[in-house]
Amino acid sequence: MDDSASVPELTYGSYLQLDDLLSLQRDGKDISNDELHFIIVHQTFELWFKQIIHQLKEVRDELGASEVPEKAIPSCVHGMRRVTEIFGLMAHQWSVLETLTPQGFLAFRDELGTASGFESYQMRELEIVLGLTNSMRGSNFDPIEQFRKIVSGDPGQQHALDKLIEASSKPSLLEVVMSWVKRTPIMGSRVDDPDDAITVEDYVQAHLEAFNKHSHDQQDFMMKTTDMKQEMVESRFDAARSQARDFLLPGGDVDRARAGLLFIESYRELPLLTWPRALVDAVVELEESMVKWRHSHARMVERIIGRRVGTGGSSGVDYLDATAAYRVFTDLWGVRTVLVRPGLRPKIGNPEFYGFTVGS
Ligand code: HEM
Numbered sequence: 382m383d384d385s386a387s388v389p390e391l392t393y394g395s396y397l398q399l400d401d402l403l404s405l406q407r408d409g410k411d412i413s414n415d416e417l418h419f420i421i422v423h424q425t426f427e428l429w430f431k432q433i434i435h436q437l438k439e440v441r442d443e444l445g446a447s448e449v450p451e452k453a454i455p456s457c458v459h460g461m462r463r464v465t466e467i468f469g470l471m472a473h474q475w476s477v478l479e480t481l482t483p484q485g486f487l488a489f490r491d492e493l494g495t496a497s498g499f500e501s502y503q504m505r506e507l508e509i510v511l512g513l514t515n516s517m518r519g520s521n522f523d524p525i526e527q528f529r530k531i532v533s534g535d536p537g538q539q540h541a542l543d544k545l546i547e548a549s550s551k552p553s554l555l556e557v558v559m560s561w562v563k564r565t566p567i568m569g570s571r572v573d574d575p576d577d578a579i580t581v582e583d584y585v586q587a588h589l590e591a592f593n594k595h596s597h598d599q600q601d602f603m604m605k606t607t608d609m610k611q612e613m614v615e616s617r618f619d620a621a622r623s624q625a626r627d628f629l630l631p632g633g634d635v636d637r638a639r640a641g642l643l644f645i646e647s648y649r650e651l652p653l654l655t656w657p658r659a660l661v662d663a664v665v666e667l668e669e670s671m672v673k674w675r676h677s678h679a680r681m682v683e684r685i686i687g688r689r690v691g692t693g694g695s696s697g698v699d700y701l702d703a704t705a706a707y708r709v710f711t712d713l714w715g716v717r718t719v720l721v722r723p724g725l726r727p728k729i730g731n732p733e734f735y736g737f738t739v740g741s
Pocket of ligand 1: 504
């Protein structure tokens with residue numbers, strides 16, 4: 382008997398399960414071109430969310446391993462860069478949706494009832510995997526509670542709730558990134574070296590001195606060259622100096638992860654810091670691309686529905702603008718505020734450790 386006759390040959394269509402995929406757009410129902418486009422754009426985003434979550438979980442697991450092999454870092458950076466590209470692509474995709482006119486949307490909007498992107502469980506899972514906490518949202522919103530309610534009305538959504546609970550039971554990308562940067566060798570000292578605490582404290586104090594000098598120089602220059610009120614300039618720079626101290630010495634003690642970030646950002650040219658720097662850059666680019674995506678969603682919404690209440694019941698554009706202010710990787714952003722110009726950096730200790738001598 383010829384077996385090959387019973388096994389259909391793999392084709393483009395069967396590999397991609399195209400028939401299934403293309404049967405999910407309510408064909409046969411009487412939907413307008415506008416609505417078909419609305420559905421396809423949403424579905425495309427959800428497919429990309431799926432890829433992003435898959436990719437970020439891989440990065441989280443690789444970086445969160447108790448021993449992170451050197452070769453894992455390039456692969457994490459590569460994975461995050463892919464996610465950044467996807468967000469970039471999605472941010473541009475709003476322009477396709479903007480071909481929907483306000484009136485065109487109103488023609489079918491009421492049929493959506495209270496359905497809204499607000500209920501996208503993949504979006505919530507993505508946020509949890511990244512490490513966005515309820516307090517970072519600055520509101521009482523709790524996605525797990527949201528989905529418990531959804532499941533009570535629609536038990537078919539239990540799988541979504543399970544995914545969110547599972548994601549929140551694991552360390553987030555934020556947590557694994559911060560525990561990784563915490564292990565950065567600082568001034569040639571490794572985290573488990575006996576004098577590490579002293580070396581790191583000395584480094585942070587020396588940096589703060591440099592920061593204060595830099596800040597006083599800038600303050601003096603501004604006072605001389607502008608007609609801004611002197612007290613205002615002084616209080617602004619005073620606040621910046623005390624914020625820098627609070628950032629690097631929260632509660633008076635060194636935060637080694639922040640010190641590690643400071644070191645990576647300050648001595649970017651050291652060959653040994655090439656991958657740490659690339660990783661930090663990849664995380665910042667990823668978050669920036671997500672923020673831009675959120676921002677462009679809000680602009681698209683403003684253009685199509687103005688300041689109406691959303692179908693999910695939120696304030697609409699104002700709510701979406703507030704989500705664009707979320708920051709998950711706050712310390713990676715915060716460290717930028719406390720850098721000093723290269724000539725003021727503390728002299729690098731143990732330069733041979735990093736394979737380079739800095740002429741500072
Ligand atoms: C005409 C098109 C669209 C309009 C007018 C619109 C409007 C809104 C509004 C007003 C909200 C706030 C929640 C609410 O009250 O409903 C929202 C949330 C959301 N929308 Fe859209 N949206 C549109 C298209 C899309 C598309 C194509 C996606 C892609 C998946 C999407 C994803 C989301 C997500 C994920 C949220 C939750 C944001 C968060 O809570 O962080 N939206 N949308």
